[in-house]
Amino acid sequence: MxxxxxxxxxxxxxxxxxxxxxxxxxxxxxxxxxxxxxxxxxxxxxxxxxxxxxxxxxxxxxxxxxxxxxxxxxxxxxxxxxxxxxxxxxxxxxxxxxxxxxxxxxxxxxxxxxxxxxxxxxxxxTDNYKAGVLIGQYAKAVMGGKPAKIATLDLFPGHPVGAQRHNGFMKGFGLNAADAKSNELSTDASIVCMADSFGDQAKGQTAMENCLQKNPDINVVYTINEPAAAGAYNALKKAGKEKGVTILSVDGGCQGIRDTASGIITATSQQxxxxxxxxxxxxxxxxxxxxxxxxGYTDTGVTLISAKAIKGVDSKDTKTGLDLCWGEK
CATH class of the missing domain: 3.40.50.2300 (Response regulator)
Known part of the structure; x- marks a missing residue:
């Protein structure tokens, strides 16, 4: 047959x-x-x-x-x-x-x-906690000790992947964070807004718009995935605040890597x-x-992709990311 x-x-x-x-x-x-x-x-x-x-x-x-x-x-x-x-x-x-x-x-x-x-x-x-740690470390290096006002555009309550990425990001940034087994989202005084995006670009944009109403001086945005990151950027651009804001994400899709190459996303963890x-x-x-x-668990790998290498943070360039990306090239 x-x-x-x-x-x-x-x-x-x-x-x-x-x-x-x-x-x-x-x-x-x-x-x-x-x-x-x-x-x-x-x-x-x-x-x-x-x-x-x-x-x-x-x-x-x-x-x-x-x-x-x-x-x-x-x-x-x-x-x-x-x-x-x-x-x-x-x-x-x-x-x-x-x-x-x-x-x-x-x-x-x-x-x-x-x-x-x-x-x-x-x-x-993917080790989703590690994926979060990688972008958290990169964000911390980008900030260079400047005070951070962070917005997190998460998935939705209770989802383990959403919690692992969020808490990993916090760990990488040097903030107090729950471990990879926790489904609770950690928080800190540096986080001025937390909102659910459901991994969706339109919902991510709305979430970011709401966060900007709470605090217009947000300078770091963690996003659950690249569609949410694109939505966050759209909201920032609409408000005239896209410059100087560090946007971090996880996925490694081809569109997300292109967004990283163009500066919409600062760095992303590719799975x-x-x-x-x-x-x-x-x-x-x-x-x-x-x-x-x-x-048991088999780790299928994760790589930090950024347009700009930063000393002390292991990352690959966007050309490498495009070679390994998924989605429409």
């Missing part, structure tokens, strides 16, 4: 009854937070390529927005019903955990990609979604063939 990739849209999860899989070929599911974010687009590409390479069938689905756990739960159940023995998921929240446990009891391996959650069989992800997905698919094939589940 010709090797094919079956792609599922949550708007039409018509799975097992209409698709015949070749006997013995592993069936692996991939569930992302959304289908439009370039990070998850690249993750899907990586999974598709590895599935084709290893002779597996790939089922894919996503939520409509970040935080859409209901859609992810539906996808988990439908993929298991379609014969998936390994499901890879970028979890939008802990609401998926009861369903995960139910599937695991039936022999389904559930691997977390990018976003950790309790009970996952394994995790392939590698294709690698996460490829490792996850390989683990799924291994489980299907040998019966041994994956376990």
């Amino acid at each position: 010709k090797k094919v990739t079956t792609t599922l849209m949550l708007s039409a999860l018509a799975l097992a009854t209409s698709t015949a899989f070749a006997a013995g070929e592993p069936v692996i599911g991939l569930i992302t937070k959304t289908e439009t974010n370039a990070f998850f687009v690249k993750m899907k590409e990586g999974a598709e390529a590895e599935a084709k390479k290893l002779g597996a069938k790939l089922l894919t689905a996503s939520g409509k927005i970040d935080g859409d756990t209901a859609a992810q739960i539906t996808a988990l159940e439908n993929m298991a019903a379609a014969g998936a023995k390994t499901i890879l998921i970028t979890a939008s929240g802990d609401a998926i955990i009861p369903t995960v446990k139910k599937l695991q009891a039936k022999g389904v391996q559930v691997i977390a990609l990018d976003s950790p959650f309790d009970g996952a069989d394994a995790l392939f992800a 590698y979604p294709l690698k996460m997905a490829a490792l996850g698919v390989a683990a799924g094939v291994s489980y299907a063939k040998g019966g041994k589940k994956s376990s």
Whole structure:
């Protein structure tokens, strides 16, 4: 039978009854937070390529927005019903955990990609705390001892990735911060505004506009990802305050790296979604063939990318970032 990739849209999860899989070929599911974010687009590409390479069938689905756990739960159940023995998921929240446990009891391996959650069989992800530390260190070096008035444009409450990046940034900047296991956002007198962006450019712009109303003298902006960073810059530019503000972020998508090269973003921590997905698919094939589940955490790497090197801070230039970026080049 010709090797094919079956792609599922949550708007039409018509799975097992209409698709015949070749006997013995592993069936692996991939569930992302959304289908439009370039990070998850690249993750899907990586999974598709590895599935084709290893002779597996790939089922894919996503939520409509970040935080859409209901859609992810539906996808988990439908993929298991379609014969998936390994499901890879970028979890939008802990609401998926009861369903995960139910599937695991039936022999389904559930691997977390990018976003950790309790009970996952394994995790392939960026060290998000380290990603935050790197941009925090860079920001501190840029400030050179000048008083910082910091705004943090976070993800949304309770999400571990959002907390890890935020707290890592604070640690790198030299502020008191919770460790990588905490889902609580640390704060400090230097932080004059904290707002949720949901990783969205428009929401990031609104959050930054609100922060500027609270304190018009903000000079450092931490953002959960590059779309939120672009939104923050738009708000600053609209207010005539974009000059002299240090904007830090995490992702490493091609647009984000271009924004770093042009000065919109000061520095960003680049992560590698294709690698996460490829490792996850390989683990799924291994489980299907040998019966041994994956376990523990695999660090898929992170690199600080900046347009300007600063003494004492290890970073790579934007050319390197563009060579390694994901999304439309």
